Amino acid sequence: MTTTMDRTASAGHSAKSPLIEKLNVFTAFGLGIILAVVFYVLAAKLIPEDTDAMLIHTKHDQIILLAMIGWFIGFMVGIGALIGPFRWLLGKDLSHDENMFYAGKDLGTKRYFRYTTDHKVVGIQYLVTTMIIFGVGGILAMLIRTNLGNPEGGWIHPQAYNAIVGIHGIIMIVGTIIMITGPFGNFVMPIMIGARDMAFPRLNALSFWLIVAAIPPILSSFFLGGIMTGWTAYEPLASESPAGMDGYIMFICIFAISTMVAGANITATVVRMRARGMTWNRTPIFIYGVVASVALALPAFPVFFLSQIMSAFDRAMGTTFYNPAGGGSGWLYENLFWLMGHPEVYVILLPAIGALMEMAPVFTRRPLFSFNVAVMGIAGICGLSALVWAHHMYMSGWAPLLNGPFMLTTELISIPTGMLFLVLVGTLWRGRLWLTVPMASIYALLWNFMIGGITGIYLSDVPADGALHGTMFVTAHFHYTLMGAGLTGAVASLSYWFPKMTGRMLDRRLSWVSFWMVQIGFNVAFIGMFLVGLAGQPRRVESYNAMFNRGNMVTTAGAYVIMTGMLILLFAVVDSWRNGIKASDNPWFAKTLEWSVPTPVPLENFATLPVVTTDAYGYGKAKS
């Protein structure tokens, strides 16, 4: 293993700084913790005490937020994110050897714990981080479901329960946002378009390590009074909540920066770095899904970021953006939140559906049915998803005259969504099916997303929403879309691209067992939840009327089946990665470019950049 660099390689540049070699995830955590403590102590000492005359007591939140800012600065310095910009400011940009070191050349497993710029390393880092996030969110989900196994609740204190629900919600949303674009968008996408790396490799590493930096603040909220507001953090309720909300605010701000950086990088990569001959008509449909996802995220997450900055100001600076007592409005927050919140659903879904549309031709040995309709469907969803946010606010009393128009736009979005269904069904129709887990996942997505989509139409209807708003019906609906469709696509992606990412095949038998347990458990759990929701059980409650007991018992039983299936999948991934059957370069006989490179994929992917002359779906003639 080589850990030193040629110090004479770049005449005119400074010799390599040994600092680059010393920085890693451990120095990042160390420096982050030290600066958090320093900021905390200084803030506690220097910030004046609150007085009784103040409408809002701010000192405690100022201290907590400053400590978290200290953590963030320390972590980013400690991981080495600022070396490149700092050297550039000094007019001494990194040398070729230093860039190769950053790319992880010859660093072995150490590169996974550093600020490594190679997109494949970043993809693996995202994969492991996403699994950890789902692990934490899954544990919280099981605590929720176990508590709800008894109508009286009581296993967990109601306030701890509220905190668990809030953190489960936001951490799972973030996990689902990154679950495909992070691991597979990074590892696979540049190779799929015939590029050597992302357009901005250092920004790529930055987007990943920002997510790692964001996780401790959200977990710290457990010890700061929790997030009592659910994942939406509605104002002014959030301002009335304990300092755990500061962890939420910091988490969202850092994550939003990460998403913006990643979105710009992915867009620039796809627009500027596709292989020669890869026209838009020859660009794989998965790329469309990923680009559409980040195109939605790019305008949405700055809004979310600003909404949280204003929350932080209300809590820590005594402003009243959202406090009606001071001239603010809770509706302002609701609008800002859902301007992000509904496009975010499609930020999650489009890469998942794109991935499954990518796999459908491979496992049916047929061309993708009506590529242009697929692209139009994705574009239609993108356009309409920015015009539907207020259907979350029908019952809030904000702008009742707009309920009708928002109902119309929301129901219209089922048309482009239906086009994607049509593409998948058309590809499956009379195909020569190769029944693998990714193939079965397409059927699972069609089933789950059909239920999630149709129930979404009911919820978009103003009169029906009046009855169903705030019930478990809503909770079941969005789980059917985000988990039943989104997570199913992510697990299929893992199964499909696992051989290219690890050089091993994912254990076939265990992944089938996991697939059926998760899908059956999922449908049992959330159909039970639909039923109690229709019967009127409110969501986000720690205890409930005994009349809902049977449905909740069914849901809890289903959740345990999901848990078992997911743990089996976890074992299958870990065991197959270490001991699985070695995979050939192209085990699925697929035609996209990532399968044309050797496994493990070389540092810069291609010895010679490819020239594309056809689309990637030349498996035969479509019978439409």
Add this chain to the structure above:
Amino acid sequence: MNRRIVGAFATVVLGAGLIAGIGTYVSAAKADTTILDATPAGTLETPQGTLKHFTMDLSIYPDSFFKTSSPHPDWVSYGPSTNFRVPAHSAITFTMKQYDSGEPITNDFFARVAGTMNGTINIDGKDVTKVDANTIGHTFTVRGLSNGKSNLFINVPMPMVPEDKMSENEGEYINPTIVKFTIITGDAGEYVWNCEFPCGDGTLARFGGPMSSQGFMSGHFIVTDN
């Protein structure tokens, strides 16, 4: 047995064990895990006939210095516990010593008495059905469903102690307002009670701190068959 089957099974067992362990920790990690049982006191004539009678003595302190290991000694708190256990289908007479000051309550609905025997409470020897909404110290409020058989709603407002009658010394409690009331319990079940007077600190409208943490101004109200 196949190594992979054993490994998968072990992963499931370990995962379930991890969840159970975390759940048990969270379940046990209440700031106040003690439970105060009602004391038997014979029988009592009530509008519902002669019932078994029990008593319970509680206090509301402006700080929690009385707790030997309070994580927040300066927070307002009920004591000696915030979890109360009382028998089902019985008359329970509470005596509450309220030592804290107060202010106008945000929602004056909670200045009215509800859910007590005869709809009254006794404050320093005088029966009342409501308290001046501008001088509320705290409330004792139980509301909600337990097992669906008994929908319990109790609201007892407690007047403030004037500032000039309070001690200047931390942890010294003098001159309480004494509030007595009797409730009649229904079927067994577990409820959550809380104070409806926003007496927290640090966040907007004083709903933070002790109002949003365990073991201070909120707890469990357990009605048991035993």
